Amino acid sequence: MVMSEVRKIKFKVFRFNPAVDALPTWKVYEVEVDRGMTVLDVLLKIKEEKDPSLAVRYSCRQAVCGSCGMMINGKQRLACFTRVLELNSKVVVVEPLNNLPITRDLVTDFSDLFNKEKMVKPYIIRDDIEEMKNPTGMYLQKPEELLEYLQFADCIECGLCSSACPTYSTDHLFLTPMILNKAYRFSVDSRDKGLQYRLPIIDSEHGCWRCHFAAACSSVCPKGIDPAKSIQLLKKIITSAGIFKRMRKKEVQLTLRPHAAEPPT
Amino acid sequence: MGRRENKLGILGWLKLKGYSIEKLMYVAQRISGVGIIIFLLAHILNVGLVYAPTKELWEPPGIIGKAVLVILGIIVVFHTFNGVRLILAEYGFIVGKPRRAVYPYKMTSLSGRQRLAVYLVLAVFIIIFYFWIMVAFNLLGW
Amino acid sequence: MKESTKMLLHYITGFLILITGATHLIANNLVRFNWIKDTLWYPMSQGVFLAAVLYHAMNGLRVILVELFPGSSSGKIISIILTVVGIIFFVFGLYFLLVIFGGR
Numbered sequence: 393m394v395m396s397e398v399r400k401i402k403f404k405v406f407r408f409n410p411a412v413d414a415l416p417t418w419k420v421y422e423v424e425v426d427r428g429m430t431v432l433d434v435l436l437k438i439k440e441e442k443d444p445s446l447a448v449r450y451s452c453r454q455a456v457c458g459s460c461g462m463m464i465n466g467k468q469r470l471a472c473f474t475r476v477l478e479l480n481s482k483v484v485v486v487e488p489l490n491n492l493p494i495t496r497d498l499v500t501d502f503s504d505l506f507n508k509e510k511m512v513k514p515y516i517i518r519d520d521i522e523e524m525k526n527p528t529g530m531y532l533q534k535p536e537e538l539l540e541y542l543q544f545a546d547c548i549e550c551g552l553c554s555s556a557c558p559t560y561s562t563d564h565l566f567l568t569p570m571i572l573n574k575a576y577r578f579s580v581d582s583r584d585k586g587l588q589y590r591l592p593i594i595d596s597e598h599g600c601w602r603c604h605f606a607a608a609c610s611s612v613c614p615k616g617i618d619p620a621k622s623i624q625l626l627k628k629i630i631t632s633a634g635i636f637k638r639m640r641k642k643e644v645q646l647t648l649r650p651h652a653a654e655p656p657t
Numbered sequence: 658m659g660r661r662e663n664k665l666g667i668l669g670w671l672k673l674k675g676y677s678i679e680k681l682m683y684v685a686q687r688i689s690g691v692g693i694i695i696f697l698l699a700h701i702l703n704v705g706l707v708y709a710p711t712k713e714l715w716e717p718p719g720i721i722g723k724a725v726l727v728i729l730g731i732i733v734v735f736h737t738f739n740g741v742r743l744i745l746a747e748y749g750f751i752v753g754k755p756r757r758a759v760y761p762y763k764m765t766s767l768s769g770r771q772r773l774a775v776y777l778v779l780a781v782f783i784i785i786f787y788f789w790i791m792v793a794f795n796l797l798g799w
Numbered sequence: 800m801k802e803s804t805k806m807l808l809h810y811i812t813g814f815l816i817l818i819t820g821a822t823h824l825i826a827n828n829l830v831r832f833n834w835i836k837d838t839l840w841y842p843m844s845q846g847v848f849l850a851a852v853l854y855h856a857m858n859g860l861r862v863i864l865v866e867l868f869p870g871s872s873s874g875k876i877i878s879i880i881l882t883v884v885g886i887i888f889f890v891f892g893l894y895f896l897l898v899i900f901g902g903r
């Protein structure tokens with residue numbers, strides 16, 4: 393492959409500042425793109441060379457921070473994880489994520505999602521408070537117990553799945569796949585005993601049953617999380633826990649082991 | 658809902674571009690469901706008010722009524738088989754087991770047994786559709 | 800009722816409809832199987848069919864409406880209206896089922 397595979401690509405970029413503009417406008421920039429460039433690279437190039445007023449949110453540039461989600465050619469993608477030439481189109485349309493409030497240009501407001509995330513208590517809940525205060529050992533998990541949640545713990549909270557979910561496009565109270573995936577990740581963890589505290593939120597009118605397995609979330613997730621799977625598994629465990637009063641989850645045992653060193657004070 | 662809110666509304670239900678075939682099945686399940694409800698309520702009223710007093714066998718009114726019945730038969734078959742698939746999926750029977758997310762990612766809910774079920778539903782749908790068209794030709798007297 | 804109970808009922812009634820609805824269609828549309836209508840089980844299964852199909856329909860409608868009009872009070876209003884509609888149709892249907900099959 394020759395290094396100089398440079399192509400001119402038109403970028404149609406959504407511009408909107410809710411504080412000033414009544415309606416959004418589209419700006420077209422023509423950019424020379426080479427083989428390795430991602431959409432984020434191009435947007436930053438536009439910002440540097442053509443239009444410094446363009447607002448983009450990004451941080452890691454390598455698909456681990458989850459800041460740069462946007463609609464690229466009509467589909468939710470991470471700008472830093474999408475090579476322009478792999479899109480195979482002469483015109484690339486870039487918009488902010490659907491269904492989330494626009495802060496400015498390509499930046500969307502995630503506060504609704506993060507508030508909902510707090511509601512499902514995304515942390516391990518235990519009832520042995522004495523042990524939590526003065527730990528005497530550790531909870532060792534078997535590899536198969538780890539595997540139960542490992543896939544779902546990889547979520548970078550980019551919100552692409554929530555943006556893609558058809559339910560969220562009309563129902564602003566829906567918990568959305570990103571949060572339900574979080575809830576499942578903690579509820580199946582063998583160290584966690586908090587499902588009963590999450591149930592009132594997950595099992596509510598706008599909880600996990602508003603998901604109808606359209607699987608749009610799984611078809612956009614950039615990290616292989618498969619939120620559609622975790623939500624269906626969540627439905628399974630809350631049905632058996634809530635109706636049949638039965639949890640199939642095995643409790644992890646506390647393994648007494650002297651700590652190697654005192655933690656620094 | 659203002660432009661800032663950026664909600665797609667019902668268009669978000671219907672948007673298929675970029676997503677997998679399950680999204681299409683979801684839309685079809687909704688539309689067929691609403692269609693069946695409309696027929697169901699009309700059918701209860703119709704049979705109750707026309708058939709019950711006279712014990713005359715209820716006939717769908719006119720050619721349009723027959724055409725409605727033909728379309729209804731097709732969507733009922735779809736709704737039924739897709740419904741069975743959805744129950745299996747929503748209780749986690751066919752969406753696959755948790756696995757490590759290693760690149761290249763594979764979504765077990767979009768492949769394997771679940772996807773096979775989608776194709777089965779479509780296959781049954783197409784076969785019944787074919788037979789149904791034959792019945793329909795007889796029914797409509799073509 | 801919890802949402803998970805409502806949806807479990809939705810799926811159970813779905814399976815009931817699959818059985819009783821097939822009975823309904825076969826007995827009514829295939830001349831060869833008309834005898835099914837003369838058995839005692841037929842009116843009973845049709846009673847179950849009526850109840851199941853109305854629950855399934857009303858719950859399905861509720862799901863769609865709740866997603867279209869989210870809100871804490873709208874959910875309750877939708878549920879109440881649909882329950883009333885469902886009960887009216889059930890009573891109506893049961894009444895005519897009794898009129899039709901009451902002779903036996």
Ligand code: SF4
Pocket residue numbers: 458546547548549550551552553554569570573612613614615616617618619
């Ligand atoms: S599940 Fe996937 S798409 Fe959704 S927030 Fe996590 S990484 Fe993003």
Ligand code: SF4
Pocket residue numbers: 553556557558559568569602603604605606607608609610619620623
């Ligand atoms: S599978 Fe459920 S949560 Fe995911 S996009 Fe579809 S409806 Fe939304």
Ligand code: FES
Pocket residue numbers: 449450451452453454455456457458459460461470471472473
């Ligand atoms: S910049 Fe961090 S995910 Fe794209």
